[in-house]
Amino acid sequence: MMISKNDEQVLKALSESFNTNLLQKKSIMESLEYAISINNTIYPKLKSAQLNEILKLFAHEQKPKNNAQLRSLIIEVFQVVMQKHINPALGDAELKEALEDNIVKANLW
Numbered sequence: 001m002m003i004s005k006n007d008e009q010v011l012k013a014l015s016e017s018f019n020t021n022l023l024q025k026k027s028i029m030e031s032l033e034y035a036i037s038i039n040n041t042i043y044p045k046l047k048s049a050q051l052n053e054i055l056k057l058f059a060h061e062q063k064p065k066n067n068a069q070l071r072s073l074i075i076e077v078f079q080v081v082m083q084k085h086i087n088p089a090l091g092d093a094e095l096k097e098a099l100e101d102n103i104v105k106a107n108l109w
Contacts, residue, residue, distance in 0.1 A: 015102035067106035075099045
């Protein structure tokens with residue numbers, strides 16, 4: 001299944017907001033919070049996305065040891081946000097691929 005134009009718009013908006021903040025040397029948490037909060041006015045479905053609830057899903061995982069692992073974790077967080085709050089029908093593979101293309105590369109973190 002291809003990602004719809006609407007879903008792709010949300011994904012790009014989240015990614016761009018996250019990337020911009022991260023590249024301005026904001027923390028990863030600040031960047032995640034900003035990406036969700038700034039876009040929930042444009043995409044009301046995101047209003048129900050509570051970052052601390054989403055992050056609890058990842059509490060069992062080991063702490064990332066480097067930027068590449070951290071980036072993978074962020075991609076997983078955005079997958080959950082997209083599938084839980086935007087479109088539950090989004091497939092894991094195409095969503096992950098789209099996020100890989102849109103989240104700033106680990107060497108820039």
